[in-house]
Amino acid sequence: MMFGDKKVLARLDKMLEDGINGTFEESDYDETQLSKLESKWLRYLTSSKMSAQKTEQERQKLKELVSDISHQTKTPLSNILLYTQLLQEQPLDEQSLVLADEIRAQAEKLEFLIQSLVKTSRLETGTFQLAPSENNVDDIINSALEQIALKAESKHIRLVYIRENYMAKFDSKWTQEAIFNILDNAVKYSPEQSTVTVIVQIFEMFACISVEDSGIGIAEDELPHIFGRFYRGQNVREQSGVGIGLYLSRQIVEGQGGYIVAESGIGKGSVFKIFLPR
């Protein structure tokens, strides 16, 4: 290789590196090909920077929109719920009562859906930052179990928790929500009189919270899809739900450097494992 070539290559390498780091500047303006190339390269960098800015702007707009929706729908929704309650307190005939109950159920579902969507959106766009810190796993599991206790009792489902005191790095509030969602699913899809077990295991790098149920299970084909947004299993169409809980849970866990896996099979029950970094 000629000495000159080497010099040119070194300069090109530097240009690219600066471009990648976002610190590129044109060195000099002269009649060389290299100078022309520099100008072109700067033009390319600027245009891609602009398009990145544009994307960022659009994302910002979207964020505002979501915030608007959640904000603007909050009052009417509360009002709908309030009025429905008031309506239910009225002496209504049998048929009207049923209708009122249905309105209330749908309104509550809508409220949950909007809340979940808003949370997901905020997580995705980064409005909410997950703030993982050293916490006791036991605490959040207890809180989540408390939250689900009533629902479980109504289905006579036994909650078993094999307690362990382990520390891990996670955001308490959000992780509790993730665990709750998994528990909620477990209780929802388990038959009456069954058991849901929570086990904590510890590894060198990770803490694993597994939630085992003896529900209907998930087909192997479906497993890769269950964490998708609005995905609902073929066998659970009759159950109420919006198909966003698992998705949200995954977002939360992965956001803090952990992950969720599910092991299951039709009729075998399911095991959901949340791995949190330590």
Next chain:
Amino acid sequence: MNKVKNKKAIRRLAFRELKADRRMNIVVVLSIMLTCILFTALTTIGGGMMNGMQQETMRQVGGNRMAGIKLVLPEDYEKVKHDAATKDLVYRIIIGNAVNTELKNVKAEFNCAGDDDAAKASFCYPSVGRLPESINETALSTVVLDELQLPHEIGTPVHISLDIDGVVTEHDLTLCGYWEGDKVAMAQMCWLSRAFADKYAPTPSESFYTREHCTYAGYWQVDFNYFNSWNITGKTGALLSRLYGDNTSEYPDTGINWAFSASDVEPGSIVGAIVILLVIFAAGYLIIYNIFHINISSNIRSYGLLKTIGTTAKQIRHMVRVRAAVYSAFGIPFGIVIGVLLSRLMMSSIVNILNIHSAESYSVSAELLVPMCLISAAFTFVTVMISCRKPCKIAGSVSPIEALRYNETDINIKKDRKKTNKVTTFSIALSNMSRSRKKTVVVVLSLTLSLVLVNTLFTVLKGIDKDKYIRDSIVGDAMIRHTDNTNLMDDRINGVTTEAIADLQQIEGAETHPIYFTYGGVCPEGEQLEQLKKLYEKYGSDEVLSAHLEGAVSGSYTADVYGIDEDTAAYFEPVEGSIDAEKLKSGKYAIVHTYLWNADGDSDVEIYHVGDTIKVECGDKMREYEVMAVSIIPYPLSTKVYSILETNVIVSAEEYLSLTDKPAATCAMISTSDESGRVKEQLKAYCDRQGSPLVYTDKQTYLDEFNDLLVMVKLVGGTLSGILALIGILNFINAVVTGILSRRRELAMMNAVGMTGGQLKKMLMWESVHYAVLTAVCAAAVGALLSRTAVRSATGDMFFFSYHFTLLPIMVCVPVLILLSAVIPSVAYRAICNESVVERLREN
């Protein structure tokens, strides 16, 4: 206790295992072969050299028997013969020496051989013809025949003047046999018949040792062997006391053949021999051990597996040993054959290069070869067995689980290193070196050793100063002196007459510088007298010294008066003052040196110093000279005869001629620029002419002698450093090759993660170049140190040595070494590349 019969199963397994890994087997067998070659070559070359040197010494001594008793009677012969400790007795009867003028350059001893064996024992058995039988027959060596200018033909008449105990008789004899004479022999043996001996030198009836006057003729020289050559001196002493009891005065003189003196116990040489043997053994051990270790390590998983299915540690060890034995069975025979051939080749090339004529004596005889090979084989086998002890232990003590995880290369580095090291092929190579320091040390050490040895040898060879060596033998290009000028008779000590000098000066192309000599006396006065008195007091108790000093104190003592010309003066090296040829010519000045023989060893007693006046009497003349310089006269120019106390007074030739009426020179120094040899021939012819007592010697004679010395040093040193270099290089190749073989998987992995073949090769090359550089540094350091200290002091004693510091051989060897270290890894790496990356990765 009854044992389960499982030997067979184990052996079968061992053989199966062997078959499985063919390439490794070849490497191991090759390494065993190499070791065996090393041992065999070493023993046979060593044996050959020892044999050759012994033969050479024997030829110089003129006999191959271990010991002898001298000047004895036939009854002593019978006594020795009947002693149980002796064998191979031979005898010869002393008759006399030839004094033919033609034979002045050789010493021809006439003897009567007891039998054919006696002639053979002294290497003088006629190769043509036979020993003399009738009274007028003689057998001579070709050397004597050539000096007599007689043809090599049976029946040639030979005229000999024979000096028998001082009485010269003339004999006309007929040649009945001759043989190729040996110039190195101290004397030329000549044979006469028993009848001659009986007639002219009848055996006396009285023992030589109890007799009053010393005559030699007729006595027997008896030589014999013992059953082994161990401690000959001691055995001879024992023999004498057995034969003659306590009567030590009757003990005859004995002669120990110093060709066998190596067998006399010398602690130094034994330690040296043991060290060399250990080094060689260690080299062999290292070659085999490394490879064996790798071999076992690479099989460690299968040993673990065998353990899980119930093979005991003992059985596994047995398997490893069986394996080793099988390897040896293949490696050793080939090794011996190649070793013998190699040593033959090496010896013959050494002999050729060094121009040694008696090549056949430098090889090992057939009956010695077999035991030597057996010893080498045993040595190799022992080495193999010792080398496989540790791998054996590893294999035996491996636990099944460990075996699965076993990492074949132990790494000794414990230290944490800085995180931000830049990884290059260079730096990886460097850290690879430190992973097994032991190996690095061994390789570097053995290479260093050979380099240092070569360097030392070179320093010695370079330091051997031809001129210095010759200076003590000859000054100028040639010298002429009287044939027997050490004889104190006046006409011989300065036997080069003025007529001869005049004749010599006639020869064209040769400048003759006579060194005139005459005895005189010094009359010490004043200060010098006082000094002599002090010496007299000091050595008063010494009988001999005091007698001479007494003379000196009372008036005068011996002066050796030399007269030289200015060309000769140039060869003087004054210790005091300086020599001015012009001043010397004026006749008022002298160069002076005083010598006093004494028991304390300090022989140069300069009582005259520069500026002193010395009073010299010569015949009836008395002269005074001023001392201009103090200098010893160069030995070859001197009379070579010393008095107990003498002062050399060197004056100019002119002054000398005015001092004496009978001028004569002790010798003549000849300088010539003639290259053709014409001058030499003329000078030689002049000295050899009928009746001339003069002897001609020239530089070439001494140069030849010097070359013989060089040959010796080269032969021993060259062979030794050659062998060490071989060991070094073998170890180096071994280290590099095993290093690469044992890291096959590691290298494959590096290849898998993206190190290209080129980069790998570069890394391996760097690795061995590091070895080479380290070796070079070590060799230079050790070599310089050794040269400055040991070599310098050891050679300081040698008069012909002038020390020059040099590291040239190391400088020359280093590029070669680096080249070698760059080539070997590349070749070795190519060899492992025959397997695909995947195959190598899978290997466990």
Next chain:
Amino acid sequence: MEVLKTEELTKIYGKEQNKVTALDNANLVVKQGEFAAIVGTSGSGKSTLLHMLGGLDRPTSGKVYVENKDIFSLKDEALTIFRRRKIGFVFQSFNLVPTLNVYENIVFPIQLDGNNVDEKFVGEVIDILGLSDMQSRLPNQLSGGQQQRVAIARALAAKPAIVLADEPTGNLDSKTSQDVLSLLKVTGQKFGQTIVMITHNEAIAQMADRIIRIEDGHIVKGGEPNE
């Protein structure tokens, strides 16, 4: 986007009667950012497949495309350099360079290429894999799990197109295996790294987004990405 694609990949070992078809017309597509597991019993051809994907071995016929480049059109030396830049390997037996410390092992392939190390990225990888405290240690001072974490870091450090993991937990106990797999998954998902892992263990395979089953050299399931 397709990062990896094979076309009728076939590998036959031996000749005549000893002929063994290790891989038979295997077709397979892996998308950017996928974590795919190739599952099969021993002898099913999965190792052969992985070796082909990584360019360690050449197929009898068929093609492998990595980022649309037919890798077997390259010569050996070029293929090695290709591997260095585009493929990160994680082997069963860790295979670290014993004389290099943890950090040096990780940046080894980058420096082989003569590139400057992206300290920020490598630091992040080291952090996630929990190797920050042991950067200056040598491999023989590490446990098996730690060594495998270093191997993962090494595979990721050069930002390859694909990480190929060959039974990455084969030499580890189950607890450590879980850790190593978790890290493989977490780092994959964090850096959007495409990972192809082979294993004979179903439970381990469950960690992957997609399972590719191979039996007797045939891909029987999962050759195409999930929609």
